[in-house]
Amino acid sequence: MTPFNRNFGQGRRTKAVRPDMNWKELTKAGNIYEPGNANTYETGDWRTIRPVWNKDRCIHCLICWRYCPDASIISTGGKFDSFDYKHCKGCGICANVCPVHAIDMFSEDEIDKQKEAERNEE
Amino acid sequence: MATLKELAKVEERFVGGHRLCAGCGHGISVRMVLNAAEDSNVVVGCATGCLEVASTIYPYTAWNCSFIHSAFENAGATIGGVEAAYKALKRKGKIDKDFKFVAFGGDGGTYDIGFQSLSGAMERGHNIVYVCLDNEAYMNTGIQRSSATPMGADTTTSPAGKVVAGKQQPRKDLTAIMAAHNIPYAAQTAIHNWQDVHRKAKKAFDVEGPAFLNILSPCPRGWRYNTPDIVELVKIAVETRFWPLYEVENGKWKLNYKPKKYVPIEEFLKPQGRFRHLFAPGNEHVIKAIQEEIDNRWLALLERCGEPQELPSR
Numbered sequence: 001m002t003p004f005n006r007n008f009g010q011g012r013r014t015k016a017v018r019p020d021m022n023w024k025e026l027t028k029a030g031n032i033y034e035p036g037n038a039n040t041y042e043t044g045d046w047r048t049i050r051p052v053w054n055k056d057r058c059i060h061c062l063i064c065w066r067y068c069p070d071a072s073i074i075s076t077g078g079k080f081d082s083f084d085y086k087h088c089k090g091c092g093i094c095a096n097v098c099p100v101h102a103i104d105m106f107s108e109d110e111i112d113k114q115k116e117a118e119r120n121e122e
Numbered sequence: 123m124a125t126l127k128e129l130a131k132v133e134e135r136f137v138g139g140h141r142l143c144a145g146c147g148h149g150i151s152v153r154m155v156l157n158a159a160e161d162s163n164v165v166v167g168c169a170t171g172c173l174e175v176a177s178t179i180y181p182y183t184a185w186n187c188s189f190i191h192s193a194f195e196n197a198g199a200t201i202g203g204v205e206a207a208y209k210a211l212k213r214k215g216k217i218d219k220d221f222k223f224v225a226f227g228g229d230g231g232t233y234d235i236g237f238q239s240l241s242g243a244m245e246r247g248h249n250i251v252y253v254c255l256d257n258e259a260y261m262n263t264g265i266q267r268s269s270a271t272p273m274g275a276d277t278t279t280s281p282a283g284k285v286v287a288g289k290q291q292p293r294k295d296l297t298a299i300m301a302a303h304n305i306p307y308a309a310q311t312a313i314h315n316w317q318d319v320h321r322k323a324k325k326a327f328d329v330e331g332p333a334f335l336n337i338l339s340p341c342p343r344g345w346r347y348n349t350p351d352i353v354e355l356v357k358i359a360v361e362t363r364f365w366p367l368y369e370v371e372n373g374k375w376k377l378n379y380k381p382k383k384y385v386p387i388e389e390f391l392k393p394q395g396r397f398r399h400l401f402a403p404g405n406e407h408v409i410k411a412i413q414e415e416i417d418n419r420w421l422a423l424l425e426r427c428g429e430p431q432e433l434p435s436r
Contacts, residue, residue, distance in 0.1 A: 017181055027181075036186030038139035038177070046144060062126040066316050067353065069149025070138040078127030087138030091145030091342075092350035 039087075043070065047090030049105045051083055057102035064094035064103060123317060132157055133186065135164060140184035141176040145349035147339035147356075148173045148255050150313050152226060155253055155335070156187075158323035163221045165190065165204060169197035169231030172262040172341075173255065188221075194231050198240035201225040202248040222327050223250040229270035230260040233296050244303040244332045251326045251333045254296065257341040265344045269294040272364070273415065274408045275396045277344075282399035287408045292415045300334040301370035307333040309369035311378075314357040318367060318378060325369075338365045346395025355393060362390045363420045363434075368427065377427040384436040387413045 015025070027033070060080050065073040072088035074081045095103040135156040142149050152173065156164060165188040168174040177184040178191060192200035201223050211217045227236055232254040240252060259277050260266040267280040273292045276282040280289040301308040307329045309322040319337065326333035338356055342349040359365040362385045367378040388409060391397035400408050417433060424431045 015181065030180050032178075032181060032183045035183065035188075036134075036137040038179075038182040038184035039137045041139040041182050043139055043141065060127075062130050065130055066126055066154070067150055067313075069142060069144075069146050069153070070140070071134050071136065071149075071153060072138050075130040078130055084138055089144035093145055093150075093352055096350040097353050 042086045043089055044084075044086045047085075047088060048108055049090045049092060050085070050108050050111060051088065051090070051092070051094055051103050052106055053080065053083065054102045054104060057100050059100055059102070061099065063097050063099065067093050067097045069093070123321065129157055129320070132160055135159075135166075135185065135187045136177070137184050137186050139182065141179060142172065143341075143343060145342050145352060146172070146176075147257060147313065147341065147352060148228075150352070151253075151255050151319070151337045151339045154313065154316060154319045155224070155226075155251075155323045155337075158320050159222055159224075159327050160324075162327070163219055164188070165201075165208075165221050165223050167192055167197050167201035167204065167223070167225040169225070169227035169236050170194040170262075171228035171231050171255075172257075173226055173228065175262060195235045196239045197225045197227045197231060197236050198243035198250075198252060201250050201252070202243035202246060205248045205250050223248070224327075225250065225252045227252070227254055228260075228262070229254060229256040229258060230262075230268045232256075233270045233294055234268050241303065244300065244305050244334065247305075247331050249331055251323075251335065253323075253326075253335045253337060255337055255339040256296075257339045257344060258293075259341070259344050261341045261344045270296070273412050274391075274400050276399060277396070287399055287405045288396075292412075295419070297334070297336045297368075297370075300336075301373075301375070303332075304373060305334060306331040307369070307371055308336075309334070310336045310365070311367055312338045312356045312360055312365055314353045314360065315367070315379075322369060325371075344396065346398075347393045351393065355390075358385070358390045358393075361385045362387050363416055364390050366420065366423055368423065375423075375426040375428070377423065377429055380429070381434050384434040387416055 058080055062075055065075050070087050070089055072084040074084055092105050095105045136152045166185055167190045205223045208221055256270050258270050259268055265277050267277040267289050270293050271289050274288045276288045282288045297308055297310040307326055311319045311322045313319055326335055340352050340355055347355055361381050369376050391400055421431050
């Protein structure tokens with residue numbers, strides 16, 4: 001027996017919405033056929049403070065992963081891997097819950113200035 | 123109990139890129155609850171509120187699973203209907219997979235607006251989990267009071283002024299109301315203790331019939347506290363007995379955490395801007411009233427749980 005919804009949503013892809021689009025170009029009833037496509041939307045530019053991982057202090061307890069509201073801590077094989085700076089909004093919760101202070105928060109402005117100074121030196 | 127290392131391998135069902143504020147308690151709570159479903163297929167319903175408008179802005183969805191949109195007042199009815207349709211299709215052999223059904227609502231969509239549809243869904247006995255993310259006001263529309271707002275809180279519709287010090291009424295105890303529906307499982311939990319949230323969410327998913335979870339979910343904008351301190355703040359809420367952790371399984375009440383020391387409610391009120399006016403001279407009686415209310419509710423809860431009725435030692 002074939003499931004009734006076998007072809008449901010096949011070939012239909014939600015496109016990016018432009019101001020000049022008319023309603024016929026939108027998907028029927030505003031349905032979205034790709035689960036989790038908010039991943040392609042970057043909220044990282046909201047950030048004013050940036051978490052930086054200190055590899056030597058980290059004990060890979062993953063408490064930061066548990067408390068990240070933006071799923072922006074990437075773990076591989078049960079270990080801390082990296083920050084997802086494309087989505088991290090810089091709330092600072094991870095740095096606060098870390099039991100060994102392995103995450104430091106730096107101002108994005110200062111990081112930018114530092115990078116610029118390095119570039120000028122070169 | 124699974125360890126974090128094992129849980130981190132479960133597929134993420136609420137992905138980054140949603141537009142919740144930085145440090146929002148909803149993101150943490152939702153990820154914890156959906157993580158507890160582990161390998162099952164999940165269908166999510168959502169009452170209108172911060173979570174719904176921030177996670178499903180067309181043409182994006184932050185839900186890495188099936189999602190159904192509903193209006194403000196009918197999240198319970200919608201997810202109940204989906205569950206009933208699933209059962210019918212399964213009986214006819216048109217669906218072979220197993221699904222779990224969960225609805226998320228804020229306190230506005232659960233305590234006030236969605237209350238009757240939630241009550242109906244619980245009474246009909248659908249096999250669903252309803253999760254209330256309680257941030258204690260209508261944060262999505264700009265911080266208006268709800269029936270979950272605690273006494274003394276300053277909101278835009280219960281503003282603190284010279285005559286009135288914030289909201290005048292104590293909050294509604296929704297978990298007890300849900301337990302009074304005689305549902306198989308109702309529980310109250312908070313994110314500072316992730317093991318507690320995980321255990322209760324897992325139990326809610328596993329139980330046959332309706333289950334209700336009430337999670338305290340701080341709002342940095344509405345509560346006006348220092349955003350990174352969310353875990354400490356929730357912990358103080360539990361220590362001051364403002365938010366007791368308990369569960370009701372088949373009519374049997376069980377207290378999950380009993381503070382050893384008497385922590386006065388001021389500890390919880392002080393870090394939050396919405397209670398700042400209570401510390402001005404002349405408003406001491408409001409704090410006293412809040413403390414009395416909490417002590418009385420605590421004693422009533424102890425009685426229900428069959429514990430000795432005494433306040434923690436000072």
